[in-house]
Amino acid sequence: MKLNWGVLGAAKIAREKVIPSMAHHPDFQVLGLASRSLEKAKATAAALGILKAYGSYEELIADPDIHIIYNPLPNHLHVEYTLKCIEAGKHVLCEKPIALTAADVEKLIEARNRKGVVVGEAFMVRSHPQWIKAREMVQGGVLGKVTLVQGQFSYFNANPDNIRNIEAYGGGALWDIGCYPLNTTRFVLGEEPLRVAALLDFDSEFGTDVLSSVLLQFPSAQLQFSVSTQLVPHQRMQFFGQQKSLEILIPFNAPKDRPCLLRLNDGDIFREKEEVLETPLSDQYRLQAEAFTKAVLKGGEAPVPLEDALANTRALEAIFRAAKEGRWVEIPR
Ligand SMILES: NC(=O)c1ccc[n+]([C@@H]2O[C@H](COP(=O)([O-])OP(=O)(O)OC[C@H]3O[C@@H](n4cnc5c(N)ncnc54)[C@H](OP(=O)(O)O)[C@@H]3O)[C@@H](O)[C@H]2O)c1
The missing domain is CATH 3.40.50.720 (NAD(P)-binding Rossmann-like Domain)
Structure with missing residues (x-):
């Protein structure tokens, strides 16, 4: 049907x-x-x-x-x-x-x-092969013990009419894009964060967070990420293990018309002998719709179910609280 x-x-x-x-x-x-x-x-x-x-x-x-x-x-x-x-x-x-x-x-x-x-x-992003590959490599021990994750995601949008710049609409950098480094790190590590500290800058006119830097402690690793709605467009995620690092070049807006690249580096700081892995041409929106439709047809779970959304939302709420109160905040389980 x-x-x-x-x-x-x-x-x-x-x-x-x-x-x-x-x-x-x-x-x-x-x-x-x-x-x-x-x-x-x-x-x-x-x-x-x-x-x-x-x-x-x-x-x-x-x-x-x-x-x-x-x-x-x-x-x-x-x-x-x-x-x-x-x-x-x-x-x-x-x-x-x-x-x-x-x-x-x-x-x-x-x-x-x-x-x-x-x-x-x-x-x-969870349906894209580059994230499935990253999770396999990290959880399969390819990097050695992973203890540090770093991420950045930014764009420049100062249009007061855009939904991202309207506080009452749930605008701001953390809700719009901070959710991604958090979500993908949870996916790759297969863990939930324990506590958080954060520094947020708010736009004086919009009242939304425009530059947010977050430090999250996971059971086995630290995640540091910064997101901004008013910086040069950029996106990157990096996973650091004791033997190798893994860099995802276009982690979030993965294009469908060219392969995505993951760089595996075993300590070559001049980046001359890096291994570059290519994922097959993929359309993450089509894959998402396929996985969701399959769950409906076969009676399974959504690709990102509400239980997962609950964990992400709890962490995002804790980030805001940590910044407001200027202290570490435990994330409820
Ligand atoms: N997964 C991704 O890759 C991705 C990328 C971008 C955005 N998003 C998410 O998608 C959602 C939409 O983002 P967008 O940038 O596409 O938004 P958008 O172009 O501003 O569209 C939002 C739509 O919501 C409707 N709407 C209903 N009440 C509204 C109101 N009070 N003000 C403005 N619009 C209202 C409008 O449709 P009608 O006028 O036709 O009723 C409008 O076209 C957000 O939740 C965003 O986080 C996801």
């Missing part, structure tokens, strides 16, 4: 990445798109080859032809609309961060369990 997806809102990520990546698949199709404006829904649906357009999110949620809903609304609407979808008996793939408090993730877990649907957070 081919499953029908519906999309809430004509978000940039949906129009430019997620929907195009889901085209021409034997197991699913994007059947509908809803917008707060019917004209916008119709125009966007027509441009993307989507058959149904709705002038409200509620109409799409109520449509019995839609099986799975992709929720790329601004962060502050994720929980409200994901809950509406679950209550209507729909499966939901919701953009990161799925919630802005751990208590809200717990509400989603309760609703999911009661309705028996599949609900997941759209950390597409």
Whole structure:
């Protein structure tokens, strides 16, 4: 059976990445798109080859032809609309961060369990072979004992109308991109962080964090990462073991039209004999949709289930608390 997806809102990520990546698949199709404006829904649906357009999110949620809903609304609407979808008996793939408090993730877990649907957070990076390879190498001991992880993720966006710069929408660097170094480190190490210290700079006009540096203690390693919404675009993740280091060159916005590179270095500081590993051409958004649809068809777990989202959200909440209180904060389990 081919499953029908519906999309809430004509978000940039949906129009430019997620929907195009889901085209021409034997197991699913994007059947509908809803917008707060019917004209916008119709125009966007027509441009993307989507058959149904709705002038409200509620109409799409109520449509019995839609099986799975992709929720790329601004962060502050994720929980409200994901809950509406679950209550209507729909499966939901919701953009990161799925919630802005751990208590809200717990509400989603309760609703999911009661309705028996599949609900997941759209950390597409987890479906990309470069992260599966990194996890295999780190957990397989290729680097020796890994005790340090470092990450950076930045872009420059000072547009006051962008959802990332609106505090009430759950904007800011940590919620938008700080979630990635945290999520991927948890994935690669297979551990949860124990405690955190953090330094956050806030934009005086927006009230959102624009430069955030975080130190997290995991059971076996330290993670240091910095994220910014107002710095030169850059992204990198590095895992340091006692014998080798592993560097992921485009860790988060992995392109689909060229291979991704991982650099394995055994201490060659001049970087002349580094081993460069290439992952096969992959579209992380298509892989994410395939894995999610398979979970629905076969009755399995979402690729990034709510239990995982709960751990990520608890750590993110603790980061804010640590910065505010200027001290180490234990992360609840
Ligand atoms: N996984 C990834 O690679 C990735 C990348 C980028 C963003 N994201 C996530 O995807 C989500 C959307 O990001 P985006 O940059 O694509 O957002 P965006 O272009 O600003 O789109 C958000 C959409 O939400 C709808 N909306 C409903 N209420 C709104 C309000 N009060 N203000 C503004 N928009 C409202 C609008 O759709 P209508 O007007 O059509 O109703 C709008 O098009 C965020 O949660 C973000 O974290 C994920």
